[in-house]
Amino acid sequence: xxxxxxxxxxxxxxxxxxxxxxxxxxxxxxxxxxxxxxxxxxxxxxxxxxxxxxxxxxxxxxxxxxxxxxxxxxxxxxxxxxxxxxxxxxxxxxxxxxxxxxxxxxxxxxxxxxxxxxxxxxxxxxxxxxxxxxxxxxxxxxxxxxxxxxxxxxxxxxxxxxxxxxxxxxxxxxxxxxxxxxxxxxxxxxxxxxxxxxxxxxxxxxxxxxxxxxxxxxxxxxxxxxxxxxxxxxxxxxxxxxxxxxxxxxxxxxxxxxxxxxxxxxxxxxxxxxxxxxxxxxxxxxxxxxxxxxxxxxxxxxxxxxxxxxxxxxxxxxxxxxxxxxxxxxxxxxxxxxxxxxxxxxxxxxxxxxxxxxxxxxxxxxxxxxxxxxxxxxxxxxxxxxxxxxxxxxxxxxxxxxxxxxxxxxxxxxxxxxxxxxxxxxxxxxxxxxxxxxxxxxxxxxxxxxxxxxxxxxxxxxxxxxxxxxxx
Amino acid sequence: xxxxxxxxxxxxxxxxxxxxxxxxxxxxxxxxxxxxxxxxxxxxxxxxxxxxxxxxxxxxxxxxxxxxxxxxxxxxxxxxxxxxxxxxxxxxxxxxxxxxxxxxxxxxxxxxxxxxxxxxxxxxxxx
Amino acid sequence: xxxxxxxxxxxxxxxxxxxxxxxxxxxxxxxxxxxxxxxxxxxxxxxxxxxxxxxxxxxxxxxxxxxxxxxxxxxxxxxxxxxxxxxxxxxxxxxxxxxxxxxxxxxxxxxxxxxxxxxxxxxxxxxxxxxxxxxxxxxxxxxxxxxxxxxxxxxxxxxxxxxxxxxxxxxxxxxxxxxxxxxxxxxxxxxxxxxxxxxxxxxxxxxxxxxxxxxxxxxxxxxxxxxxxxxxxxxxxxxxxxxxxxxxxxxxxxxxxxxxxxxxxxxxxxxxxxxxxxxxxxxxxxxxxxxxxxxxxxxxxxxxxxxxxxxxxxxxxxxxxxxxxxxxxxxxxxxxxxxxxxxxxxxxxxxxxxxxxxxxxxxxxxxxxxxxxxxxxxxxxxx
Numbered sequence: 001x002x003x004x005x006x007x008x009x010x011x012x013x014x015x016x017x018x019x020x021x022x023x024x025x026x027x028x029x030x031x032x033x034x035x036x037x038x039x040x041x042x043x044x045x046x047x048x049x050x051x052x053x054x055x056x057x058x059x060x061x062x063x064x065x066x067x068x069x070x071x072x073x074x075x076x077x078x079x080x081x082x083x084x085x086x087x088x089x090x091x092x093x094x095x096x097x098x099x100x101x102x103x104x105x106x107x108x109x110x111x112x113x114x115x116x117x118x119x120x121x122x123x124x125x126x127x128x129x130x131x132x133x134x135x136x137x138x139x140x141x142x143x144x145x146x147x148x149x150x151x152x153x154x155x156x157x158x159x160x161x162x163x164x165x166x167x168x169x170x171x172x173x174x175x176x177x178x179x180x181x182x183x184x185x186x187x188x189x190x191x192x193x194x195x196x197x198x199x200x201x202x203x204x205x206x207x208x209x210x211x212x213x214x215x216x217x218x219x220x221x222x223x224x225x226x227x228x229x230x231x232x233x234x235x236x237x238x239x240x241x242x243x244x245x246x247x248x249x250x251x252x253x254x255x256x257x258x259x260x261x262x263x264x265x266x267x268x269x270x271x272x273x274x275x276x277x278x279x280x281x282x283x284x285x286x287x288x289x290x291x292x293x294x295x296x297x298x299x300x301x302x303x304x305x306x307x308x309x310x311x312x313x314x315x316x317x318x319x320x321x322x323x324x325x326x327x328x329x330x331x332x333x334x335x336x337x338x339x340x341x342x343x344x345x346x347x348x349x350x351x352x353x354x355x356x357x358x359x360x361x362x363x364x365x366x367x368x369x370x371x372x373x374x375x376x377x378x379x380x381x382x383x384x385x386x387x388x389x390x391x392x393x394x395x396x397x398x399x400x401x402x403x404x405x406x407x408x409x410x411x412x413x414x415x416x417x418x419x420x421x422x423x424x425x426x427x428x429x430x431x432x433x434x435x436x437x438x439x440x441x442x443x444x445x446x447x448x449x450x451x452x453x454x455x456x457x458x459x460x461x462x463x464x465x466x467x468x469x470x471x472x
Numbered sequence: 473x474x475x476x477x478x479x480x481x482x483x484x485x486x487x488x489x490x491x492x493x494x495x496x497x498x499x500x501x502x503x504x505x506x507x508x509x510x511x512x513x514x515x516x517x518x519x520x521x522x523x524x525x526x527x528x529x530x531x532x533x534x535x536x537x538x539x540x541x542x543x544x545x546x547x548x549x550x551x552x553x554x555x556x557x558x559x560x561x562x563x564x565x566x567x568x569x570x571x572x573x574x575x576x577x578x579x580x581x582x583x584x585x586x587x588x589x590x591x592x593x594x595x596x597x598x599x
Numbered sequence: 600x601x602x603x604x605x606x607x608x609x610x611x612x613x614x615x616x617x618x619x620x621x622x623x624x625x626x627x628x629x630x631x632x633x634x635x636x637x638x639x640x641x642x643x644x645x646x647x648x649x650x651x652x653x654x655x656x657x658x659x660x661x662x663x664x665x666x667x668x669x670x671x672x673x674x675x676x677x678x679x680x681x682x683x684x685x686x687x688x689x690x691x692x693x694x695x696x697x698x699x700x701x702x703x704x705x706x707x708x709x710x711x712x713x714x715x716x717x718x719x720x721x722x723x724x725x726x727x728x729x730x731x732x733x734x735x736x737x738x739x740x741x742x743x744x745x746x747x748x749x750x751x752x753x754x755x756x757x758x759x760x761x762x763x764x765x766x767x768x769x770x771x772x773x774x775x776x777x778x779x780x781x782x783x784x785x786x787x788x789x790x791x792x793x794x795x796x797x798x799x800x801x802x803x804x805x806x807x808x809x810x811x812x813x814x815x816x817x818x819x820x821x822x823x824x825x826x827x828x829x830x831x832x833x834x835x836x837x838x839x840x841x842x843x844x845x846x847x848x849x850x851x852x853x854x855x856x857x858x859x860x861x862x863x864x865x866x867x868x869x870x871x872x873x874x875x876x877x878x879x880x881x882x883x884x885x886x887x888x889x890x891x892x893x894x895x896x897x898x899x900x901x902x903x904x905x906x907x908x909x910x911x912x913x914x915x916x917x918x919x920x921x922x923x924x925x926x927x928x929x930x931x932x933x934x935x936x937x938x939x940x941x942x943x944x945x946x947x948x949x950x951x952x953x954x955x956x957x958x959x960x961x962x963x964x965x966x967x968x969x970x971x972x973x974x975x976x977x978x979x980x981x982x
Binding site: 582 | 746845846847848850864899900902903904
């Protein structure tokens with residue numbers, strides 16, 4: 001039985017369910033629907049776009065100008081999807097995808113279920129955890145959070161923020177702020193000279209992707225020209241808190257060293273970012289095979305050339321399969337849509353292969369810069385494997401030191417750590433700590449993260465209430 | 473406890489960009505911890521509260537530490553507040569509406585009082 | 600931490616190798632260490648099935664042993680010793696396992712259930728003599744647990760029941776046993792066991808371990824290990840699914856069979872049973888049933904958010920009762936297996952461990968020999 005349900009819950013049979021309405025999801029659903037398949041695109045937001053193209057449907061000209069041309073490209077995807085004939089199920093939170101391709105969701109307080117012939121996961125990426133002392137204080141947010149506030153609410157920090165970390169999205173945010181007239185207190189870049197040197201190995205490949213590279217350099221030049229103080233090779237990051245008149249402690253300053261000199265920069269909004277990583281909640285819950293990617297420092301699901309997992313009939317496209325960015329995501333979505341259409345007999349294999357040629361070529365081109373970017377923006381060890389006093393599990397407030405004590409006690413992996421200290425048992429279900437816990441344990445045991453493994457992820461992928469599950 | 477009023481944002485971390493919208497932002501009147509609060513509308517509760525001077529959304533159940541939004545995309549669960557009597561609502565996932573009664577979530581959530589007459593119950597936090 | 604022996608280092612050998620570092624193995628190992636034994640515990644990988652991670656935390660007596668009253672006595676003997684175990688663990692590990700024994704409730708939703716319950720408990724009382732319990736009507740239940748819903752028409756209550764934090768228990772046992780010198784080898788899996796002269800050699804994937812005695816406490820793994828030492832452990836998986844809520848301000852101070860609130864505030868719902876082999880995936884219809892039962896018992900929990908759903912495999916013998924045996928062919932080899940590793944932790948530490956070290960066999964234990972299954976087989980074939 002594809003969907004395991006009591007008889008009270010009617011399960012709707014469809015050809016394809018696509019989970020997530022970002023670039024990969026929109027493309028996959030568009031291609032599947034165009035092939036004549038009964039396709040549902042399900043997403044928890046009220047409009048398409050995912051995170052990267054969030055609120056693309058209602059962004060006016062000024063907003064698009066601030067956010068840049070890449071963002072505006074999302075509009076074309078949204079239009080194609082709207083015209084495709086696929087059904088768009090909005091404000092629906094998928095809480096389980098089963099190996100038998102049941103998709104259980106929650107909408108308007110009621111659970112629903114699809115019985116799908118094929119499932120395409122497109123749930124994107126998460127910010128990489130950036131555990132530094134003080135990172136849980138009010139006022140510390142991710143760069144992604146700041147972009148969401150900008151895209152969906154037109155909001156920016158009230159006082160000049162500090163941007164800290166590394167990676168193109170951090171510089172992009174800075175660039176967007178400059179264009180919006182937001183003064184930036186400082187950009188604290190943790191990229192090291194060794195990283196630039198190591199990245200040069202990939203320079204030849206990167207030069208073939210010159211358009212991307214030059215865009216990156218332009219972002220940083222814009223920041224310098226705008227007079228943003230830029231600190232390089234930053235290390236020893238720590239957020240200082242201050243207790244306000246209401247007895248609440250909030251972020252007050254960022255401490256770091258740069259080129260041997262100690263710095264303290266005051267700000268009540270500190271935006272952290274050190275890259276994004278695949279959101280593996282669904283794929284791990286499916287017990288799909290994953291591999292540890294030592295270049296991207298994360299687990300990625302194992303897929304074939306079309307994005308199919310080792311769980312038959314379930315595909316993944318976009319950043320969830322491995323970080324590639326929005327353009328790669330759209331191309332992978334198309335490929336998965338083609339594969340699914342051929343598997344269900346809506347396209348011949350020959351048509352599928354012929355149509356796949358151009359997306360594959362474009363995908364290869366887009367992915368060429370990844371080794372260079374991964375090498376250049378490799379997050380520092382100390383920012384992934386923090387000192388003892390740093391909180392690792394935000395929900396249960398477990399520190400790196402406590403985690404190391406579990407290892408000394410004989411704990412060999414993250415699931416024992418969960419059991420020993422509740423680390424990873426909170427509502428975020430390991431999203432904010434999973435990779436950190438794996439790497440801290442691997443480092444303490446002196447083995448590879450691949451050997452340590454990852455949390456056992458269980459449904460519900462997003463919380464639902466007892467009453468909702470009971471069908472009340 | 474954070475005290476809020478409609479005219480003095482105590483710790484405003486974010487602000488609405490002037491002129492970012494084609495039309496003016498429409499404000500809505502809500503309640504935060506039983507105090508009236510005017511917030512910009514047409515956005516998530518988290519974005520609205522941040523722009524209106526709220527920077528402490530909850531206290532953690534483990535240590536009582538103050539938390540505020542962190543990821544704005546429903547992944548971190550740090551923005552949990554009580555909305556119209558429903559605790560543990562992710563403020564970044566709910567659109568703000570006029571008249572909403574929002575309370576910071578202090579530690580572990582409370583249960584609603586028992587509704588049937590022959591079972592009086594004291595709410596654990598004495599509220 | 601490999602111990603490979605030579606004759607010259609015989610004095611450094613362990614007295615006992617315990618295969619399995621879950622609640623059963625570590626309780627036994629802790630008890631053995633208290634008896635002065637040198638113990639090595641072999642524990643498997645992080646990803647194993649590990650019944651110890653999937654249990655409810657009940658220290659539960661009522662209703663157990665219906666049809667085999669020594670089990671009721673055995674369970675009770677563990678419950679009465681539990682405070683001693685908890686105190687010792689607190690002193691030796693610094694960890695408070697949050698043992699509470701206020702008595703427990705088994706809710707009934709219709710008259711048939713109530714009658715069946717009364718029959719079961721009165722039979723146990725008749726067999727055991729000392730078996731305190733009360734049958735309560737709806738008002739009496741509500742007087743003790745005000746939040747209970749109108750669907751609950753009565754309950755059985757015994758003062759003997761309680762609960763504990765099973766994860767803290769495992770951690771406390773590991774800490775305390777290691778503080779007493781027990782060697783824990785993690786990430787190890789026993790492949791085979793050789794009986795050699797006056798001892799045993801356990802061959803694992805990481806190394807080999809010798810000791811005068813070996814205790815099989817490997818849960819479902821006991822089935823394939825037992826024959827190596829002339830034992831029989833016909834255990835099979837029995838899947839239980841559980842719902843876990845977010846933390847809730849404390850409201851439920853008694854454990855009940857299907858719903859309990861942990862010391863951290865989260866509420867657990869469970870007690871399903873399925874025979875589905877080695878499948879620890881959850882299924883929606885079973886969880887929905889558990890949710891419905893939970894809402895019927897406590898209607899005001901309906902808006903509480905579920906943050907985890909899991910399934911774990913109980914270690915089940917054919918009749919559901921434990922198996923305790925010393926090998927006749929190879930004395931010194933023991934098997935210890937049950938599906939109530941929390942309830943029986945005190946008995947395992949304080950009564951089974953001394954027996955393994957040569958003390959008299961607790962008088963309840965002969966009933967739990969696996970020979971009872973052979974007799975059953977003989978009976979069947981006689982028909």
